[in-house]
Amino acid sequence: MDQVITVPTSQRVKTKLGPLLPLLSFVLIDLLILSLSRFMLSIWQSERVFTVNDYEQIFLGGLRIDFSALGYLFAPALLMVIIATLLHQTRLLRLPLKIYLVAGSLLLLFFELITPTFILEYDLRPNRLFIDYLIYPKEVFSMLFGGYKLEMVTTLLVLGLAGKSLVLAYNRLWRPAVKGTFWSQITLQLLLVCLLVLGARGTLGHRPINPALVAFSNDHLLNDLSLNSAYSVAFANKQLKNEMSSADYYGPMDTQTLLSEVRRTLQDSQADYGDPLAPTKTMHTSPFPQRKKNLVILLQESLGARYVGKLGGLPLTPNLDQLMDEGWNFTQMYATGTRSVRGIEAVVTGFTPTAARSVVKLGKSQQNFFTLAGFLAQQGYHTQFVYGGESHFDNMKSFFLGNGFQDIVEGADFDKVDFTGSWGASDEDLYDQADKEFTQLQEKGKPFFSLVFTSSNHSPFEYPDGKITPYDSPKQTRNNAAKYSDYALGQFIRKAKQSNYWKDTVFVVVADHDSRVHGSSLVPVRHFRIPAVIFGQDVPHKVENRLASQIDLGPTLLSFIGASGEHPMLGNDFTQPLKADQPRAMLQYDKNFAYLKAGKAIVFQPHKTPQTFLLDSENLVPTQTDARLTKEAHAYANFGSLAYEKGWYQP
Structure with missing residues (x-):
C-alpha cells in the first residue's frame, strides 16, 4: 500500500x-x-x-x-x-x-x-x-x-x-x-x-x-x-x-458678521474703516506726536515665564528682572503660538494666529503684507533684521526683504564671532554686532527700527564656557542656556546705556514663545505666558497686570515712538484707555485655537463644537457655554485665514 x-x-x-x-x-x-x-x-x-x-x-x-x-x-x-x-x-x-x-x-x-x-x-x-x-x-x-x-x-x-x-x-x-x-x-x-x-x-x-x-x-x-x-x-x-483655512477647521462665519464682531471689540469704537480692500485698516494716532524715537525689538528665543524670576519662575534672569523694575513690565503677556515664526508673525506684523503656517512662510504674504518695518520705512526709518544664524531659515529673509526690511545682518556678516553654536553666533556676539549697527545708524542721524533675534537658548543649548555659574548639570540644559542668554542681554544693556543711541531709542524685550510647550489640556495656557518689557530713557516704570497678547505690542510700540498712520493691526494700544473687558489673547496650539478674555477661555478644535472654560490660575475648568464670547472668538479664530486669502492685511 x-x-x-x-x-x-x-x-x-x-x-x-x-x-x-x-x-x-x-x-x-x-x-x-x-x-x-x-x-x-x-x-x-x-x-x-x-x-x-x-x-x-x-x-x-x-x-x-x-x-x-x-x-x-x-x-x-x-x-x-x-x-x-x-x-x-x-x-x-x-x-x-x-x-x-x-x-x-x-x-x-x-x-x-x-x-x-x-x-x-x-x-x-x-x-x-x-x-x-x-x-x-x-x-x-x-x-x-x-x-x-x-x-x-x-x-x-x-x-x-x-x-x-x-x-x-x-x-x-x-x-x-x-x-x-x-x-x-x-x-x-x-x-x-x-x-x-x-x-x-x-x-x-x-x-x-x-x-x-x-x-x-x-x-x-x-x-x-x-x-x-x-x-x-x-x-x-x-x-x-x-493649506486649509481656519473656517475648514472651526466652521464658517459670514464675512460681514465676522468683520462686525472684530470691529465691535476693537479699542477705538469711533474708528473709520474706509478701505473695503483692507477692512480693518484705520488711523492710529500716537499720544506722543513730538517724539520720533528709534525702535529696537529684542526677540528672545524660547524664553517662557517659567524661566523668569520676576514672573514667578526660576532665578535665571537677573538682568531681565532688573529691566522689569525699570521699564513697563507686562506680567500677563501671552504668545500666540509655539514656534519662532509664529512669534515673529505676531510681534512684527500684529497678525492673528491661524491653523495654517505662519504668514512668514506662506506664498501670498511675501510681498505687500503689513509689517512694522514697512510702516516705519514709509516714515523715513532705516529698517533692519539682525540674527546670528542664517536668515534664510524659516523663510525669514524672503519675508522680511519683501515686506519693508531694508537691511539684513546675519552671522556671516558679523565683524567678530567668538563662539558659534548649531544655530549660529552666540548671543554675546549678536548683541556686540547689534550695538555696532545701532551706533553707526545713530551717527547717520536717521531714525531706525531693528529686530534682533537671539538663538543661544535653543536646543542643543550651546554657549561659551566661563560666562555663567551653571544652574544645573550637565552644561547644555535649557536652564543654563536661558541663564547665559540673560547674561548676554545684561552685557548689552549696560553697553547700550552708555551709547549715543540710548536716549533716542525705545526697546522691548519679548519672547517668541516658551520652550517645550506641554500639558494635559486642549491648550496648555501656562506655557504660552512669556516675558515682555518696554524700556528706555523716556519709558516710565509701570507694572502692567492686564491680559496682553503679542499682537498688542505693535500698536503700543508705535505710540511710544511717536509714529502715527493707518494700519490694519487688531492689537490693543496699552498707552491708550482700555475698557475693563478689552484685553484678550489668542493662542494657537497646533490645530486648537484658544481665545482668552475676562477670565474665560473659548477653545476651538477641528470639526468639534467649541468649548467654554473658566481660567483658574491658567488651568481650564469646563463651564457652561458663553454664546456671546464664543461668537467673538469664532470671528478672531477665522479672521487670519480670511484676511490672508482676501489680501486684507495690506501696508
Whole structure:
C-alpha cells in the first residue's frame, strides 16, 4: 500500500498564498510595531494616560488609524502582486517586494523611534514641524549632532538590527510558487483590495478617517497617542499642500458678521474703516506726536515665564528682572503660538494666529503684507533684521526683504564671532554686532527700527564656557542656556546705556514663545505666558497686570515712538484707555485655537463644537457655554485665514 504524505495545513495555506504571504505577514509585523510603540508611549506617559476614564480610546482609535495607515502603505505592494499574477511572473516579485516591504516597515519604525524626543520637545507626535525642519538640513543636523548624539546612535542601531531581522523574515516567508487556479488567486487578491480600501478609509461615512474622528480627550497628547507618527506626518503634509483655512477647521462665519464682531471689540469704537480692500485698516494716532524715537525689538528665543524670576519662575534672569523694575513690565503677556515664526508673525506684523503656517512662510504674504518695518520705512526709518544664524531659515529673509526690511545682518556678516553654536553666533556676539549697527545708524542721524533675534537658548543649548555659574548639570540644559542668554542681554544693556543711541531709542524685550510647550489640556495656557518689557530713557516704570497678547505690542510700540498712520493691526494700544473687558489673547496650539478674555477661555478644535472654560490660575475648568464670547472668538479664530486669502492685511 502506497504511503500517503500529509502536508501540514499551515504549509498548504502558505503555498496557496504565495507572494501574498510576506505581504500579509508584514501587515501583522507593522501592526505589532505600531501597537507596541503606542503601548510603551502610554506607559511612559502613564500619569496622564491612566488618569482619564476612557483611556482605552487611545488603543481603539489607534487601531483604526493604524489600519488606515497600513491600508495606504500596502496598497502599492498589493498592486505589484496583482500585476505579477496577471502576467504570470510572480517570481520576479521577490526583490522589489522585499525592498518595498522592508523599507516601509523601517519607515514606520523610524518615526516611532523619534517620537519620544519629539514629545519631550513639543508634547506632540511628529507633525508639520517635522516637515518644516526638513527644509533646513544643515541647521537640523548641526543641532542633532550637538545635542542628540545618543538618540541618533540608538535610532540607527535599532533600525540596523530591525532591517536585518526583516530581511531574514522576508526570505523565510517568500513563496514564489502558488497552488490554486488563476481565478482563485485573483479573487483572493481583489478581496484584499476591498479590505485595504476599507482599512484606509477607516469608516463607512462620507469622509475618510482623520485625527478628529479618534480624538476623545482634552489632553492634546492623549489624542496624539491615538495616531501613529508616520500617519501624523503624512496627514500634516497633506494639509500643508491644501493649506486649509481656519473656517475648514472651526466652521464658517459670514464675512460681514465676522468683520462686525472684530470691529465691535476693537479699542477705538469711533474708528473709520474706509478701505473695503483692507477692512480693518484705520488711523492710529500716537499720544506722543513730538517724539520720533528709534525702535529696537529684542526677540528672545524660547524664553517662557517659567524661566523668569520676576514672573514667578526660576532665578535665571537677573538682568531681565532688573529691566522689569525699570521699564513697563507686562506680567500677563501671552504668545500666540509655539514656534519662532509664529512669534515673529505676531510681534512684527500684529497678525492673528491661524491653523495654517505662519504668514512668514506662506506664498501670498511675501510681498505687500503689513509689517512694522514697512510702516516705519514709509516714515523715513532705516529698517533692519539682525540674527546670528542664517536668515534664510524659516523663510525669514524672503519675508522680511519683501515686506519693508531694508537691511539684513546675519552671522556671516558679523565683524567678530567668538563662539558659534548649531544655530549660529552666540548671543554675546549678536548683541556686540547689534550695538555696532545701532551706533553707526545713530551717527547717520536717521531714525531706525531693528529686530534682533537671539538663538543661544535653543536646543542643543550651546554657549561659551566661563560666562555663567551653571544652574544645573550637565552644561547644555535649557536652564543654563536661558541663564547665559540673560547674561548676554545684561552685557548689552549696560553697553547700550552708555551709547549715543540710548536716549533716542525705545526697546522691548519679548519672547517668541516658551520652550517645550506641554500639558494635559486642549491648550496648555501656562506655557504660552512669556516675558515682555518696554524700556528706555523716556519709558516710565509701570507694572502692567492686564491680559496682553503679542499682537498688542505693535500698536503700543508705535505710540511710544511717536509714529502715527493707518494700519490694519487688531492689537490693543496699552498707552491708550482700555475698557475693563478689552484685553484678550489668542493662542494657537497646533490645530486648537484658544481665545482668552475676562477670565474665560473659548477653545476651538477641528470639526468639534467649541468649548467654554473658566481660567483658574491658567488651568481650564469646563463651564457652561458663553454664546456671546464664543461668537467673538469664532470671528478672531477665522479672521487670519480670511484676511490672508482676501489680501486684507495690506501696508
